Amino acid sequence: MHVLLTRPSFQAELMRPCLEQRGCKVSVEPILNVSSAGPNTDAFRGADIFVVTSTFASLYIVNAGFLKTTTPIYAVGAGTAAPLRQAGFSRIFQADGDAKSLLDLILKEVRPTDGTITYLSGQNITADIAQDLVCRGYKARRVVVYKAEPAQTLSEATRDLISRRSINCVIFMSYRTADFFTELCHSSGLSDCLGSATAAVLSDKVASGLKWNQWKGHCQVVAIDLSL
Numbered sequence: 001m002h003v004l005l006t007r008p009s010f011q012a013e014l015m016r017p018c019l020e021q022r023g024c025k026v027s028v029e030p031i032l033n034v035s036s037a038g039p040n041t042d043a044f045r046g047a048d049i050f051v052v053t054s055t056f057a058s059l060y061i062v063n064a065g066f067l068k069t070t071t072p073i074y075a076v077g078a079g080t081a082a083p084l085r086q087a088g089f090s091r092i093f094q095a096d097g098d099a100k101s102l103l104d105l106i107l108k109e110v111r112p113t114d115g116t117i118t119y120l121s122g123q124n125i126t127a128d129i130a131q132d133l134v135c136r137g138y139k140a141r142r143v144v145v146y147k148a149e150p151a152q153t154l155s156e157a158t159r160d161l162i163s164r165r166s167i168n169c170v171i172f173m174s175y176r177t178a179d180f181f182t183e184l185c186h187s188s189g190l191s192d193c194l195g196s197a198t199a200a201v202l203s204d205k206v207a208s209g210l211k212w213n214q215w216k217g218h219c220q221v222v223a224i225d226l227s228l
Contacts, residue, residue: 004158004170006031006177008148011055014079015171027167029158031177031184032148036060037123048115049074051129053102057120058083060145074109076102098203099127112137123147126175126205150180154188162190162197169198178209185214 002025005012012028019026034056044067052058053076061067062083069089075081077097084092093109095102106129110117117140119130124147133140154162161167162185172178178201185191191214201207 001025001168002027002161002166004029004161004167006171006181007173008032008034008056010034011079011173014055027158027161029155031151031180032174033151034122034146034148037144037147044118046116047118048072049110049117051102051106051117051119052076052080052084053099053119053125053127053129054122054146055080055083056122056146060120061089062087072110074102074106099129103129103132106133107136110138112139115139116141118143120145124176148176150176151184154184154190159188159190162193165193165196167197169200170194171200172206172209173202175206175209178206182209182211182214186211 001023003019005015005019005026005028007015007028008030009028012030016026016028044064048071050061050071050073052061052073058075058080061073069087070091071089072091072093073084073089074093074095075084076095076099078094081092081094093105095105106117117130117133117138119128119140119142121128121142121144123144128142130140130142170181172181178199182191182194185194191211194214199207199210201210
């Protein structure tokens with residue numbers, strides 16, 4: 001099976017070995033290019049507890065270098081928690097890979113009187129954990145620490161693979177990636193070539209970013225382990 005990964009390069013390369021070990025041929029086409037939103041000195045000021053929902057937010061904490069490793073950090077899943085554990089952070093609370101399980105975990109473990117909760121996020125999000133917590137009586141805030149800009153076109157190599165219908169499966173881990181990918185295929189005149197491929201998505205929310213008519217019923221929604 002030839003699998004196309006659409007994640008940012010750093011995350012795609014982490015996932016690649018897991019798929020190759022299962023006998024898959026893997027190609028990478030980053031649909032979102034991630035960069036820092038710029039230094040934010042307010043990100044750590046007055047914060048008692050942190051929440052992260054992406055590897056990039058975790059790396060932001062690690063690279064900052066001055067946060068105590070005993071600081072409580074709530075991570076959405078294993079993949080997000082991994083850089084923090086590797087950096088020696090000892091109080092990592094790990095949810096089951098989605099926003100709901102993360103919110104439930106925080107509500108179970110943290111009291112509104114335990115201090116300020118800071119949610120480190122990207123510029124574009126599908127769920128605002130901080131706002132959800134504020135609505136439940138917690139003192140919480142969201143701080144944007146990175147941004148993900150969409151690619152302007154598909155690479156020549158990927159266009160060629162899609163046009164020859166050589167891709168058997170395309171993996172989508174976010175709504176924006178799914179949305180921009182199908183738009184790029186449309187602008188490249190490749191929409192009709194997706195009919196023989198399976199779209200593997202993380203959730204129903206991610207699936208809603210796909211233009212299902214382009215996959216012509218050959219699209220299959222499957223579960224993906226976020227820790228990959």
